[in-house]
Amino acid sequence: MRTLVEDLPTEGVQLHHVNLSLSENARDIGRWRARKATRVLQAAMRAINGRLRHRCDTLYYVPAPPGKRGALFRDWLLMALCRPWFPRLVLHWHAPGLGAWLSTRATTLERVITRFLLSGADPAIVLSSALRKDAEMFGPKRVEIVPNGVDDPGPPRGRPPVESEFRVLFLGLCHEQKGVFAAAGAVLAANRSRRREASPLFVLEVAGPSPDEATSARLRALAREHPGEIRLHGEVGPLQRQEILDHCHVLCLPTKYEAEGMPLVVLEAFARDRPVITSDWRALRETVTPEVGRLVQSGSENAIAAALQSELETPIAPGEPRRRFLQLHSRALHARALAKALRGTEPPAVGPTK
Helix, strand or coil, X not given: CHHHHHHHHHHCCCEEEEECCCCCCHHHCCCCCHHHHHHHXXXXXXXXXXXHHCCCCEEEECCCCCCCHHHHHHHHHHHHHHHHHCCEEEEECCCCCHHHHHHHCCCHHHHHHHHHHHCCCCCEEXXXXXXXXXXXXXXXXXXXXXXXXXXXXXXXXXXXXXXXXXXXXXXXXXXXXXXHHHHHHHHHHHHHCCCCCXXXXXXXXXXXXXXXXXXXXXXXXXXXXXXXXXXXXXXXXXXXXXXXXXXXXXXXXXXXXXXXXXXXXXXXXXXXXXXXXXXXXXXXXXXXXXXXXXXXXXXXXXXHHHHHHHHHHCCCCCCHHHHHHHHHHEHHHHHHHHHHHHHHHXXXXXXXXX
């Protein structure tokens, strides 16, 4: 959202930003609360005011992830109130999978209302070609592919030497579907099958918030049971994220998260020239190629452990992940591609955003 607000005007796209901030923390995302209804109504009024006062004729919106009914009902309310006022709609699918969820798990009423309110966008913007089919379930007039981008932190530090430890980083929401426990199991399995006692010890560094107290307690128990192999950092800020990335040898994100698109943490690892071990899932299968990382089967601890061993013995060539970032995933490139996708719907865009 910061990229959209700060960079799109420099690319010739005028906009009026309505900040739709509903969740207090990671655990609150997608859950319905009474206070959220009031904030949604206030955002809708600000968006309509943007249409009337600033002559915005395009509504830009990021739809709900799959399986989060609270977020889906938010979409219903906003689309019902705002869409009649705007000639054009842009849907930016950061969290794919809603189309498939509606087809397989939603009620008939949920399916009918959602498709009615979100149909016919011009354009629908997706993160990769692998995510195109899901957006097409809503019948957009066109689909634009715009890969995610992140800030360039500058030239990375060289990778640390592998001495007594090979440090594996899990960075992000510590959700089981994101693969934090699969990564932990893989590190422990890799250590059990070390070929020589003198081989470096695999160590999992875990940084990020937990979605609930049960998950947090489970992680703490693992760390207590394996103090030399699993280290917990908790939630970290931007500077700490950079330090932890520089400190580690590889990012491990074996996700099968239902709403996963193109995780920004993977791009942050590329920017710091760190290789990535991740799952063959959604946009990741196009983002993480053999030049910059390794794809594994989601949830397979043995496959992840084998990939870790391969990275230890035959590491991805230094410079390749950083090169991929500069070629495809910098913030400047993302803003330019997003502006190009939006130009077919100018004048200005306005929309509630998360």
